Amino acid sequence: MKIKYFVNSMILLSGSILFLFYITFGGDYVYTAYYEEETFENNTFIATADISNLTHEEAIAVVETEVENWKVSAEASFRWYEQEVKSNVESIDFFVEESVTNADMNKASSYDLMAEIDVTYLRDNLSQFSFYFQDMNLVNEEQLEIEVLETAVSLPNSELELNVHEFLNSDVQEKETVLYSATRQLDSPLLEAWSNEMPEIVIEGDSRFSLSEVFEGQNIESTEGNPLSILGSAVFETLLHSNFQLVERHQPERLNEGIPLGFDTQVVIGEQDLVFDNPNPVSYELELEYDNGLLTVELIGENLPYTVTVEMEDVHDLEPKTIVNYTEQLSSGGSSVEEMGSNGTTYDIVRTFDFPENEWQVEEWIANDYYPPEHRVELRNVDDLRVTEEEEMGLDEYGNPIAENPNPDDYDSVDEFLDDYYGTETGNESGYGSTDGTNGGTNSGSNDDTGFGTNYDTEFDTGYGNDYDYDTDFDSGYGSGSDGSNSGGTNQSPESDTRWSDFWSGNGSQGTSGGTGQNGVTPSYENDSSTGGNGTGTSEYPNTNNGGSNFPREDEEREPVKGY
Numbered sequence: 233m234k235i236k237y238f239v240n241s242m243i244l245l246s247g248s249i250l251f252l253f254y255i256t257f258g259g260d261y262v263y264t265a266y267y268e269e270e271t272f273e274n275n276t277f278i279a280t281a282d283i284s285n286l287t288h289e290e291a292i293a294v295v296e297t298e299v300e301n302w303k304v305s306a307e308a309s310f311r312w313y314e315q316e317v318k319s320n321v322e323s324i325d326f327f328v329e330e331s332v333t334n335a336d337m338n339k340a341s342s343y344d345l346m347a348e349i350d351v352t353y354l355r356d357n358l359s360q361f362s363f364y365f366q367d368m369n370l371v372n373e374e375q376l377e378i379e380v381l382e383t384a385v386s387l388p389n390s391e392l393e394l395n396v397h398e399f400l401n402s403d404v405q406e407k408e409t410v411l412y413s414a415t416r417q418l419d420s421p422l423l424e425a426w427s428n429e430m431p432e433i434v435i436e437g438d439s440r441f442s443l444s445e446v447f448e449g450q451n452i453e454s455t456e457g458n459p460l461s462i463l464g465s466a467v468f469e470t471l472l473h474s475n476f477q478l479v480e481r482h483q484p485e486r487l488n489e490g491i492p493l494g495f496d497t498q499v500v501i502g503e504q505d506l507v508f509d510n511p512n513p514v515s516y517e518l519e520l521e522y523d524n525g526l527l528t529v530e531l532i533g534e535n536l537p538y539t540v541t542v543e544m545e546d547v548h549d550l551e552p553k554t555i556v557n558y559t560e561q562l563s564s565g566g567s568s569v570e571e572m573g574s575n576g577t578t579y580d581i582v583r584t585f586d587f588p589e590n591e592w593q594v595e596e597w598i599a600n601d602y603y604p605p606e607h608r609v610e611l612r613n614v615d616d617l618r619v620t621e622e623e624e625m626g627l628d629e630y631g632n633p634i635a636e637n638p639n640p641d642d643y644d645s646v647d648e649f650l651d652d653y654y655g656t657e658t659g660n661e662s663g664y665g666s667t668d669g670t671n672g673g674t675n676s677g678s679n680d681d682t683g684f685g686t687n688y689d690t691e692f693d694t695g696y697g698n699d700y701d702y703d704t705d706f707d708s709g710y711g712s713g714s715d716g717s718n719s720g721g722t723n724q725s726p727e728s729d730t731r732w733s734d735f736w737s738g739n740g741s742q743g744t745s746g747g748t749g750q751n752g753v754t755p756s757y758e759n760d761s762s763t764g765g766n767g768t769g770t771s772e773y774p775n776t777n778n779g780g781s782n783f784p785r786e787d788e789e790r791e792p793v794k795g796y
Contacts, residue, residue, distance in 0.1 A: 314511035550576035552605035573608030
């Protein structure tokens with residue numbers, strides 16, 4: 233009986249111990265299994281945020297930090313033809329909590345964020361394009377919004393780049409067309425064979441086109457007549473009538489016959505190239521066709537939202553000078569023409585973009601071309617040279633000095649002119665000394681050599697010294713009077729002349745009524761300087777000095793084109 237009771241007691245005790253054991257450890261396991269928070273599987277991402285082994289709340293915090301960091305550094309770029317609008321991405325709203333909740337905790341994967349964008353964000357950016365008008369319904373804004381969001385929800389490291397042209401409504405989307413074509417008469421069998429065999433030349437979006445690279449190894453430039461330069465002129469004319477940007481172009485020394493003014497170019501492979509940049513995100517094609525001596529170059533692609541015109545402005549003819557050579561083979565007084573000579577020319581190449589919808593116009597200065605004149609060459613008898621030299625020395629045909637008033641244009645300063653004109657000695661009568669003071673008092677009678685620019689009335693007293701030529705001398709003038717304004721000399725090259733740079737000076741002395749000493753003002757491409765003489769006065773007018781001014785060409789700043 234006691235043994236049976238003992239056994240039963242041990243069984244009961246063991247059961248109690250087991251019960252307490254399972255209650256203690258099993259309950260803890262059950263609690264952990266049912267009440268501990270779940271975590272995401274390993275290798276789970278939302279956009280670029282790694283949420284592996286994180287709880288729901290921890291994942292939200294990590295993704296929010298990732299989004300904020302991305303917004304600080306990210307940028308959106310909207311491209312439309314050659315124009316680009318950059319914008320921040322603050323207007324994109326991300327739904328972080330919803331995105332984390334939507335991710336499957338039991339499936340390792342990469343999940344996108346949920347986001348939306350305000351339509352005004354797109355319109356604000358599109359309105360910055362010069363050819364966008366909202367009331368014309370050009371852009372499918374809904375599709376553009378979808379593209380922006382689909383790109384942004386992955387939080388890309390690179391810039392968000394959107395080509396707006398891809399989202400134009402179908403009824404306004406431009407189809408491929410011939411933007412421009414240029415023709416040239418050209419006799420080149422080699423170029424004919426090459427152009428007929430070669431397919432169209434594709435100029436990719438955002439790429440650079442080089443004519444030398446296209447024709448490298450063809451040996452076309454070695455043939456007679458330089459057909460590559462003639463072809464280059466047609467390509468230059470064609471691409472200039474688009475929005476392509478000129479990078480390099482070389483002007484030949486002389487105008488080629490048969491090429492329209494302003495479109496001439498010199499191309500030598502390895503030395504002188506013709507280079508353009510395609511600023512559009514889409515490609516264009518150059519097609520060459522050669523038929524019976526007529527070369528045609530066409531630019532084919534999406535039409536532009538504006539018209540492009542190219543004109544030559546400030547066109548000026550440059551007259552040739554006459555160069556005289558002397559020989560003993562001609563009789564005295566005889567002459568012959570060796571070279572007839574021809575005019576040169578200079579002009580500006582200007583490209584204009586016209587926007588018909590808003591009547592807006594943009595001008596772009598391309599280049600200034602300058603072709604010097606070919607001078608006339610004459611042949612004369614050498615005896616004529618001797619007579620000319622004597623005249624230049626101030627001697628008559630008998631070798632005696634020729635008395636004449638000096639020309640103020642020939643002097644570098646007013647003082648030199650006065651010394652020459654009045655002389656260092658004065659004659660006994662009313663005459664004035666001349667020619668470096670050699671008069672010595674030999675004048676007599678009514679020799680009345682009055683000074684230049686002297687007047688005692690109420691008119692403006694203007695001195696000599698005006699010089700409107702192309703030289704580079706130091707031109708000076710002199711004026712004096714008792715009243716009014718006295719102007720010193722001026723030298724003014726034409727606006728078109730960009731190759732010469734005179735140093736202009738004028739000196740005017742004030743009269744007793746207070747005149748003004750001043751010198752000329754001129755526009756120029758160079759940094760020429762101008763000076764004016766000091767005025768002196770004895771009346772109510774202040775002593776003033778009006779120095780000349782120089783106005784450089786006021787063109788828009790742009791990268792210089794290689795070759796100029």
